[in-house]
Amino acid sequence: MTPRSVPRADALHVVPPLLTGRYLVALVPGHDDLDWAGRAAWDIARGCAVSRRVALIDLRLGDPTLHRTPGLPPAEGIVDALEYDRSWDLVARDVDRVNFIGTGSETADAGTLLAHPRWRALHAGFKSEDALLLVFCDAIDLPRLGSAPDAVVALGPAVPGIAPLAVVSGAEAAPGALRRVSLTGGPAPRRRRGWRPLVAGLALAVLGALGWTILGRGAERRVPPAPVIAQPRADSVPWTIQLAAYGAPDKAVVAADHLAGEGVGAFVTPLSLDASGAVWYRVLAGAYTTREGAAAARADLWHRGLAPTGQGELLHAPFSLRLAAPVPPASADSLRRLGLTAVRWGASGPQLVGAFETPEQASVAAAALGGAGVSATLVTRTGTTP
Numbered sequence: 001m002t003p004r005s006v007p008r009a010d011a012l013h014v015v016p017p018l019l020t021g022r023y024l025v026a027l028v029p030g031h032d033d034l035d036w037a038g039r040a041a042w043d044i045a046r047g048c049a050v051s052r053r054v055a056l057i058d059l060r061l062g063d064p065t066l067h068r069t070p071g072l073p074p075a076e077g078i079v080d081a082l083e084y085d086r087s088w089d090l091v092a093r094d095v096d097r098v099n100f101i102g103t104g105s106e107t108a109d110a111g112t113l114l115a116h117p118r119w120r121a122l123h124a125g126f127k128s129e130d131a132l133l134l135v136f137c138d139a140i141d142l143p144r145l146g147s148a149p150d151a152v153v154a155l156g157p158a159v160p161g162i163a164p165l166a167v168v169s170g171a172e173a174a175p176g177a178l179r180r181v182s183l184t185g186g187p188a189p190r191r192r193r194g195w196r197p198l199v200a201g202l203a204l205a206v207l208g209a210l211g212w213t214i215l216g217r218g219a220e221r222r223v224p225p226a227p228v229i230a231q232p233r234a235d236s237v238p239w240t241i242q243l244a245a246y247g248a249p250d251k252a253v254v255a256a257d258h259l260a261g262e263g264v265g266a267f268v269t270p271l272s273l274d275a276s277g278a279v280w281y282r283v284l285a286g287a288y289t290t291r292e293g294a295a296a297a298r299a300d301l302w303h304r305g306l307a308p309t310g311q312g313e314l315l316h317a318p319f320s321l322r323l324a325a326p327v328p329p330a331s332a333d334s335l336r337r338l339g340l341t342a343v344r345w346g347a348s349g350p351q352l353v354g355a356f357e358t359p360e361q362a363s364v365a366a367a368a369l370g371g372a373g374v375s376a377t378l379v380t381r382t383g384t385t386p
Helices: 011-018 034-049 078-083 110-114 118-128 139-144 198-209 249-261 291-303 329-337 359-371
Strands: 004-006 024-029 054-058 093-095 098-101 132-136 151-155 166-169 180-183 239-246 266-272 279-288 313-316 319-323 342-344 351-356 376-380
Touching: 011 034, 011 166, 024 034, 024 118, 024 139, 034 054, 034 098, 034 132, 034 151, 078 110, 110 139, 118 132, 239 249, 239 291, 249 266, 249 279, 249 329, 266 351, 266 359, 279 291, 291 313, 319 359, 351 359, 359 376
Parallel strands: 024 132, 024 151, 054 098, 054 132, 151 166
Antiparallel strands: 004 180, 093 098, 166 180, 239 279, 239 313, 266 279, 319 351, 319 376, 342 351
16 A cells, blocks of 8 residues: 655644554654654654553663653563563553553563563453553564564654554654654554453453553542551461452452352452552452462463463562451442452451552552441451551
């Protein structure tokens, strides 16, 4: 198809509509002016963030670029998330409504990281939520990426051997005002959104961790933080497996119920991950003394088909909220609508709600319980007071 030129078009407005119906898009620099290419990538990301949830990942592992445009210091990033199991909420930074993940630590094997099986899970998760994952990478790395992009946007001259959806060009371009966009294709058809079975929903773990705002949830509220406790007790079982995260509490409860029906103890954990106060609902499976024990349990989930192979983030989450008294069935249903499921700890033990990495994370669930008239105490996950 002959490229169609749009003179002096602003990529902030022209490119985003082209990406409708696309969920994993590669932004490929076409020349050596990486600062210009970085500004172009940020302009596209900001433009898309006006109407969609957007994550931008810097995959130029040997020469990180994107953190320079907004003036961010280097920090943990995609290498730490995929190679060292760091939480997504610890590596993602919110910049102008774009959730940015830099390269992070150095990697000894870039090829393995690019081909990591979690890219397929991420791609599926963003597609399920009609969100957009932008990866900034060199053309040579496109064939190695673990999930094929839905489209490529060339930043600067088109690179031989790739067929970009759009070519953004211009010798000089201030942020938000790129010179020209040449179009080589139209937008893909929009797919209908709807509920996905648990296996597809498990791919959404990163979405919850990135802390995007979903409007219209009654559970959202700003609450004072829980008291800070320096360290959990040594006898806790702190490790768990994050299998999914949802913006709607009912989806999280359905996923947890499915796991419980298969004999897997599952915690739904509501928490706010950014200053906006948005609440996401993590689905966490099990409680284990060691990280190795959690990893073995995750492998069993893969073997049993309860989670896609490669999916499941190991979290150190030693805290829970212990209910002062058993919750009657009517109250339990009300709590479930808020995304709060009470899990019985042992045959005759207390009921626990949530699994939290820090005491502060428990503040959202504690406020929701208090609003429902349910008393709870922060404990470690042996049920003992820290």
